[in-house]
Amino acid sequence: MEFKTVGQSIWRVDGEKKVRGEALYTIDLKMEGMLHGRILRSPFPHAKLIKIDTSRAAKLPGVFAVLSREDFPQGGPLSPYFGRRMKDKTVVAIDKVRHVGDVVAAVAAVDVETADEALRLIDAAYEELPLVSDPLEAIREGAPQLFDHLPEIKNNICHHASLKQGDIEKGFQESDIILEDTFTTPVAQQCHLEAHNALAWFDATGRLNVQTGTQTPYAVRKSLAEIFQIAEEKIRIMVPYVGGAYGAKSSLKVEHLAAVLAGKAKRPVRIQLRREEVFLTVTKHASTVRMKTGAKKDGTLVAQKTELYYDTGAFAENGPNVVHKATLGASGPYRIPHIQADGYCILTNKPSAGAFRGYGVPQVALAYESHMDILAERLGIDPIEIRIKNLLREGDRHPTGITMHSVGYEELLRKFGAAIQLGDKKRTRGKTRRGKGIACMIKASNTESQSEAKVQANRDGTFAVFSSSVEMGQGVETVMAQIAAEELGVAWKGVSFVAQRPDTDLTPFDTMTSASRSTFCMGNAVRRAAKDLREKLVQFSAEIMEISPQDLRAENGRIFAAGAEQKGYSYKELAALHFKRRERELAGNGFYGDEEDAKTVLPFWLVGGCAVEVEVDTETGAVKLLKLVVGADAGKAINPRLCEGQVRGDSTIGIGQALLEELKFVDGQPVNATFLHYALPSFRDVPDDFPVVLVEQPHKDGPFGAKGLGESALPAVPAAIANAIYDAVGVRIKDIPFTPERVLSALSQKESKL
Amino acid sequence: MAVKLNINGITHEVEAKPLETLLAVLRDRLNLTGTKDGCGEGVCGACTEPVSSCLLLASYAENKGITTIEGIGSDGKLHPLQRAFLDHGAFQCGYCTPGMILMAKALLDRIPNPSKEEIRDYMAGNICRCTSYVEIVRAVRQAARRNRKRWKDEG
Numbered sequence: 080m081e082f083k084t085v086g087q088s089i090w091r092v093d094g095e096k097k098v099r100g101e102a103l104y105t106i107d108l109k110m111e112g113m114l115h116g117r118i119l120r121s122p123f124p125h126a127k128l129i130k131i132d133t134s135r136a137a138k139l140p141g142v143f144a145v146l147s148r149e150d151f152p153q154g155g156p157l158s159p160y161f162g163r164r165m166k167d168k169t170v171v172a173i174d175k176v177r178h179v180g181d182v183v184a185a186v187a188a189v190d191v192e193t194a195d196e197a198l199r200l201i202d203a204a205y206e207e208l209p210l211v212s213d214p215l216e217a218i219r220e221g222a223p224q225l226f227d228h229l230p231e232i233k234n235n236i237c238h239h240a241s242l243k244q245g246d247i248e249k250g251f252q253e254s255d256i257i258l259e260d261t262f263t264t265p266v267a268q269q270c271h272l273e274a275h276n277a278l279a280w281f282d283a284t285g286r287l288n289v290q291t292g293t294q295t296p297y298a299v300r301k302s303l304a305e306i307f308q309i310a311e312e313k314i315r316i317m318v319p320y321v322g323g324a325y326g327a328k329s330s331l332k333v334e335h336l337a338a339v340l341a342g343k344a345k346r347p348v349r350i351q352l353r354r355e356e357v358f359l360t361v362t363k364h365a366s367t368v369r370m371k372t373g374a375k376k377d378g379t380l381v382a383q384k385t386e387l388y389y390d391t392g393a394f395a396e397n398g399p400n401v402v403h404k405a406t407l408g409a410s411g412p413y414r415i416p417h418i419q420a421d422g423y424c425i426l427t428n429k430p431s432a433g434a435f436r437g438y439g440v441p442q443v444a445l446a447y448e449s450h451m452d453i454l455a456e457r458l459g460i461d462p463i464e465i466r467i468k469n470l471l472r473e474g475d476r477h478p479t480g481i482t483m484h485s486v487g488y489e490e491l492l493r494k495f496g497a498a499i500q501l502g503d504k505k506r507t508r509g510k511t512r513r514g515k516g517i518a519c520m521i522k523a524s525n526t527e528s529q530s531e532a533k534v535q536a537n538r539d540g541t542f543a544v545f546s547s548s549v550e551m552g553q554g555v556e557t558v559m560a561q562i563a564a565e566e567l568g569v570a571w572k573g574v575s576f577v578a579q580r581p582d583t584d585l586t587p588f589d590t591m592t593s594a595s596r597s598t599f600c601m602g603n604a605v606r607r608a609a610k611d612l613r614e615k616l617v618q619f620s621a622e623i624m625e626i627s628p629q630d631l632r633a634e635n636g637r638i639f640a641a642g643a644e645q646k647g648y649s650y651k652e653l654a655a656l657h658f659k660r661r662e663r664e665l666a667g668n669g670f671y672g673d674e675e676d677a678k679t680v681l682p683f684w685l686v687g688g689c690a691v692e693v694e695v696d697t698e699t700g701a702v703k704l705l706k707l708v709v710g711a712d713a714g715k716a717i718n719p720r721l722c723e724g725q726v727r728g729d730s731t732i733g734i735g736q737a738l739l740e741e742l743k744f745v746d747g748q749p750v751n752a753t754f755l756h757y758a759l760p761s762f763r764d765v766p767d768d769f770p771v772v773l774v775e776q777p778h779k780d781g782p783f784g785a786k787g788l789g790e791s792a793l794p795a796v797p798a799a800i801a802n803a804i805y806d807a808v809g810v811r812i813k814d815i816p817f818t819p820e821r822v823l824s825a826l827s828q829k830e831s832k833l
Numbered sequence: 834m835a836v837k838l839n840i841n842g843i844t845h846e847v848e849a850k851p852l853e854t855l856l857a858v859l860r861d862r863l864n865l866t867g868t869k870d871g872c873g874e875g876v877c878g879a880c881t882e883p884v885s886s887c888l889l890l891a892s893y894a895e896n897k898g899i900t901t902i903e904g905i906g907s908d909g910k911l912h913p914l915q916r917a918f919l920d921h922g923a924f925q926c927g928y929c930t931p932g933m934i935l936m937a938k939a940l941l942d943r944i945p946n947p948s949k950e951e952i953r954d955y956m957a958g959n960i961c962r963c964t965s966y967v968e969i970v971r972a973v974r975q976a977a978r979r980n981r982k983r984w985k986d987e988g
Contacts, residue, residue, distance in 0.1 A: 090919045097927030098915035098934065100867020100902030107866035270962050272871045272879050272928040322869070322928030323962050354872045552926030552963045724922040727965035754876040754960070762953040762966045769967045 084564040084571045085783045088720035092557045092576060093320065093550055102320045105292040106276050106351060113278070114143050116340050116350035117194035119184040119201050120359065121176035124212070124428040124747025125223065126205035128172045128183065135200040136186060141193040143344035145201070146185040146336070148173050150343065157339065161302045163330050164238070164399045165231055170306060170335050176205065177225050177393035178430050179748055180359025187340040187348045210747045211235070214390040214425035215367060225393060225426040237391065238399030238424035240406035244478040250382025250417025254373025258453055262370065262446040263814045264797075265741040266390070267363040268752075269435050270759055273322020274357050279337035280347035287314045287338055292321040294328045294549050295591040296581050302331050303338055318581040321551035325732070326434030327361045328551070329397065329593055358752035362742060363435035364401055365390040366442035372450045373417075378458050378465040385409045387422035387443060392431040398424045401432070404523065405439030407479050411447040412488055412521040412686070413469040418478050428747045434593060436732055440522045441794040448518035448798030449813065452805065462517055462802070463496045473776075481523065484681050485786060487712035487774035488519060488688075494772045495690035498708040507807075510698050513705070514807025518798035519688030522790055525594040527682075529672030531587035532604040534563050534612045536665045538658045540651030541575040542567070544605060545666075547589035548597040549581055553789055554721040555597045559605045561717050562782050566609035569636035569650060590672075595787030598717065599683055600671050602782035607669025615667060616653055623648075623656060680780040687711035687791025689730055693803040697826060700819030702738060702804060704765070710772030711791035715784035723771040725789045733796025735760040738816050836891050840865070841904030847891070855894045856886040859901060867902035867931045871960070878959030881932035883939040902931035905938065913979040914938060917972035925963035933959050937973045946977055 096102040133145040148171055151159040159173055160166040172183045184201050188194035209223040216222055217235040226232045251257060277291035287307065293299050296316040304311040321328065333350045341348040352360065366389050373382040387405055391398030406422030455465040467489050475483045495517050496502070507513045533545035544563055548555045560576035579586055589601060613633050620638040621628040624647075632641050639647025648656070657665050689709040695702050709730040716722040739758040743750045751757050777784025797815045805811050810825040836849045836858065847862050859865045859882075868886060871879030875888040882889075882899055906912040914934050917923070924930040933956070940947055940955045947955065952970050961969065 091922075093927070094919045094924075095911070095915075097924055097930050098911065098918050099906060100931040102927050103866070104869075104928065106870060107860075109861075109864075272869070272877060272926070272960065272962055274870075321926060323926045325962070351870075354874070552924075554925070720922045724925060724964060724968065727967065728925060728963045731965040732962070753874060754872040755874055759960055759962065760966075761960065762957045762970070765966050767949055767967065767970070769965055 082565055082783065084561045085715065085717050086719070087571065088718055089557065089561065089571055091554055092560050092578060104273055104322050105278060105290050105319050106273055106322070108278050108290050108319065110278065110280065110347040113347040113349055114187040114189060114344055115191045115194050116185055116187045116337055116348045117191060117198055118182055118336065118356065119198045119203065121172065121179060121181040121183050123176060123205055123207055124179050125208040125210040126176050127208060128174060128176060128203065129206050130202065130204040131184060132202040133184060135202070136197040139193065139197045139200060141189040142186060142197045143346055144187040144340050145197065146340055146343060147171055156308060158306055158308055161306055161331060161335065162395060163397060164395045165229055167226060167229060168394050170339055178428050180356065180430055181393065182336070185336050185340055187344045210428040212427050212429055212744060212747050214388050214427055217425050217427050218423065225428065232426065235426040236423050237395040237426055238402055240403040240422040242407055242409060242418060242420040242478055245417035247382055247384050247417050247419040251373045254381045255376045256454065256457060257371065257373045258450055259371045260450065260813055262368045262449065264366045264442045264445065265815070266365045266429065266432070267435070267736055267740045268358050268742050268757065269325040269327035269361065271323030271325060271327055274352045274354060275328065275332040275360055276349065276351035277334045277337040278347060278349040279334065279341040281342060289334050289338060290317045290319060291334050292328055293318060293334065294324050294551060294593055295330055296547055296583055297588055298330055298591055299334050300583050303335060306335055316583045318549050321549055324551040325436045326438065326593065329434050329591060332360055354754055355752045358742060358749060359430045361433040362392065362430050364398065364432040364439060364442065368443055368446040370446040370450055372454065374454055376458060378454065378460045378468055380413055380415045380469045382417035383410055383415050385420040385443065385446070387420065389422065389424055389439065389442070390427050390429065390432060391424045392427060392429040394431040395424070396431045397433040401434065401439040405443050408440055408521055408523060409443050409447070410478060411444065412471055412486065412519060414471050414475060429744060436729060437790050437794045438522065438594065440520060441736065441797060444518065444520045444794040445798045445801065445815065448795065449801050452516065452802040453811065461502065463492050463501060466492055466519065479523070481682055483684070485712060485714050485776045485778040486684055486686050487776040488686060490774045491688055491710045491712065491772060492517070492519065494710065495688065495708055498770065499690045499692050499706060501690065510696060512695050512697060512807040513692065514695065514803040514805065515690065515692045516799045516802025516806055517688065517690040518795040518802060520791065520794035522685040522794065524596055524599065524683045524685065524787060528590035528596065528600060530589045530601040530604040531668070531670045532601060532608045533587060534605060534608040534667050536612060536616070536650060536654045538654050540654060541577055543577045543579055545579045545586045546601055546605060547581040547586040548601045549592040551592065553725060554718065555592065557721060558598055558717045559601060562602050562605050563609040565783060566606045567613050568633050574636065595685055595789040599781050599786045602785060603671040604669040606782045607671070608667045611667030611669060615665065616650065619653060619657055620648060683714070683778050683781065683786035685787060685791045687726065687788065688795040689792055689799050691799045691803050693800060693807055695804055695807040695822065697808060700823035700826070702800065702817055702822060704734065706768040707766050708770050708772060709792040710774060711788040712774045712776050713788050714778040714781045714786035715775050716773050717783065717785050719773060722773055722788060726771050726792045727769060729789060730792035730796050731760055731765055733793035734764060736815060737797035737800045738764065741816055834892065837895050838891065838899060840899045841901060849891050853891050854887055855882065855889045855891045856880045858891040859886060865901050865903055869928055869931060878932045878936065879929050881936050881959060883936050900935065902934060905934060913976040914972070917975040920975060921968045921972040923964060923968040923972035929959060929961045933961065933969055937976065940973070941977055941980060945980060947973070
């Protein structure tokens with residue numbers, strides 16, 4: 080199939096606004112009479128809230144509203160409870176605080192300084208409770224319990240996911256070699272540069288309006304409706320551009336606090352978190368993964384047993400879903416007859432862990448891809464060959480029951496091997512040693528979701544795409560415009576596509592912008608909408624040309640009688656003629672996610688990996704990346720430059736997690752929750768030699784074969800670097816980040832064993 | 834207190850609090866929201882002017898010419914750095930971009946033909962969480978080449 084617009088690296092449609100500094104983010108919005116909200120947070124990781132008196136704060140001049148548990152009497156108009164999986168969160172603390180930074184009260188005042196002063200006047204008294212910060216201790220008998228009123232939580236476990244196939248014990252009996260190791264990852268943070276912030280107000284008709292940089296406008300609307308106990312239609316959520324999200328801006332973050340304060344103050348309220356508050360709002364799950372892998376002498380995998388312990392912090396949040404996804408993907412992209420994986424989502428007295436790019440997969444990919452390399456070495460097999468030998472292939476059945484499709488692993492692995500010349504073992508001597516490593520990953524998409532779109536022809540010849548997919552940097556506005564242009568049959572040059580910003584009053588329903596699902600799910604909806612519009616334009620042309628629609632062609636932005644391209648109309652002319660005749664919307668609608676889709680559409684797999692060459696300084700322990708090759712199966716790259724940007728950017732977060740990032744806690748207190756103390760990858764941490772391999776195995780149900788790839792590289796990066804460090808200096812490090820201290824300590828342990 | 838600021842060639846007299854930062858004055862009083870607030874502690878570079886405007890008191894910026902992203906490029910025309918950022922996919926969410934472009938401009942004003950290493954060193958204080966930085970290095974190099982060509986063309 081030949082494409083006109085799809086496959087072209089056109090400039091981003093939001094690009095010019097962004098390089099000019101004209102793109103508006105929530106943080107840029109102001110309103111007349113707007114107040115500023117600030118939040119009183121718990122200084123204790125676990126305590127009973129025995130007293131809260133806000134009377135002095137409320138009397139401070141300039142303060143318009145103070146919010147505490149007193150605003151949520153039982154049977155009152157507001158419900159304090161919310162939460163994605165269970166109603167475990169409260170707008171402000173009701174009985175207990177469960178982590179440092181837990182929300183205790185909030186103030187709206189004329190300016191931030193006054194609001195801060197009011198916070199100091201709030202009299203809150205606590206009775207400290209024993210805390211539990213280690214998930215492995217939290218599940219022990221007799222451990223302090225975070226919740227005692229929610230029946231779905233037992234022993235601090237808020238979700239147990241499992242995956243079973245074959246007979247695990249039999250599998251290990253049949254194995255010639257068995258590995259058993261424990262891998263850990265720490266708490267990390269998404270570190271989007273635009274802090275969580277929202278602007279909320281009630282308009283003259285009593286409707287609640289919220290401007291917020293959320294990934295999930297419809298889910299935010301639903302949760303707010305539950306808190307205010309009003310119809311969803313009485314709430315409008317608008318989403319400006321989003322200054323980074325990476326999962327951290329899903330479900331309520333600050334919207335509810337701004338909204339409740341706005342209701343009480345009867346004025347618009349904006350809340351903007353400070354950076355240290357962002358660190359206490361949502362994080363990535365710390366994990367302990369115990370993996371036991373059995374294989375035959377020839378490298379064939381036979382059995383794998385995995386236990387995943389994920390630290391979800393004080394609230395379930397997205398945790399149960401994260402653990403579910405990680406557990407279902409625990410066996411990697413490999414064919415293993417006997418599998419048992421058990422994932423536990425565990426509550427501890429730390430800030431809530433939620434969605435973060437990779438969604439639980441990076442933690443377990445570190446385990447299975449380290450094991451593949453350990454096996455390869457023990458059995459004397461090439462690391463690429465042992466992977467290829469065990470790959471799940473097109474048409475194979477994944478242990479979840481989903482059919483493998485559009486999974487270009489072999490091509491990726493071969494290209495990785497060639498790019499870093501994996502087999503070329505030049506031993507380095509002296510204080511700096513070089514090593515190479517590879518890894519791949521798999522992640523299931525969440526296609527059990529819905530997206531609707533509208534594509535509209537305007538009278539000036541431009542087109543508008545109405546979609547609730549949120550532009551947070553990934554380029555979704557551009558990709559949707561390219562899909563619409565392709566389906567309409569218009570050339571990109573000279574045609575203008577305007578993206579309507581997500582707005583629950585204007586743009587149709589979309590489950591959420593997450594899980595790399597937009598290109599596939601919303602892409603299908605947009606394509607169907609564009610097709611609907613094209614058919615309407617053909618129908619209208621048939622009407623004015625007095626010719627049967629079957630005899631018309633729609634190509635190159637024109638509709639004409641077959642065989643007579645000159646006789647016909649451009650889309651622009653048709654739009655003008657249409658509106659001259661009738662002032663009726665000229666638009667097509669498209670929906671993805673109905674029962675028919677559920678029956679026929681194969682969910683897509685995120686398929687990717689990377690290869691890396693490192694240099695390890697044996698005196699300092701520093702690991703330097705010399706070359707990183709990252710790749711993914713795009714299905715079809717709608718915009719290759721955007722795809723490359725996604726894969727490279729994704730893996731750069733992987734570099735951070737592998738080498739630098741760890742949010743540390745001592746007795747439940749965060750010790751480095753600032754950009755000064757939490758190290759992020761900078762210009763100096765990323766190799767200049769950083770190519771991207773895009774493989775295109777078309778997905779049968781993707782728009783023009785395309786599927787998501789925004790999380791296809793990150794999960795593989797820590798494992799590939801671990802494998803390269805081993806190759807360089809012969810130490811196997813199973814805990815990220817691979818800091819100089821950790822590398823040096825591993826090296827000295829190795830020496831003392833010799 | 835009254836503060837006199839020269840921004841993008843225009844003099845503004847602003848009433849500001851004594852401890853108000855340049856960032857706050859730009860964003861909240863002059864509505865120049867292209868300058869972004871990232872960390873508030875001078876670490877991320879989102880508010881680069883090209884100094885961290887989140888740490889600089891507005892009064893200290895008196896009598897110093899300040900160029901913000903709104904002063905880069907003209908109505909019909911993009912600055913070579915802006916074009917290069919588009920060509921190389923040197924941004925995604927765009928939040929760090931104004932600071933990146935201003936820092937790159939400061940670099941090119943000092944070193945018209947920087948090496949990749951010089952770019953990485955000079956810009957190391959600007960954080961981007963979306964891209965891999967490689968795209969930004971390439972964009973700065975392209976803009977430097979275009980600049981040189983322009984100077985050559987202009988004799």
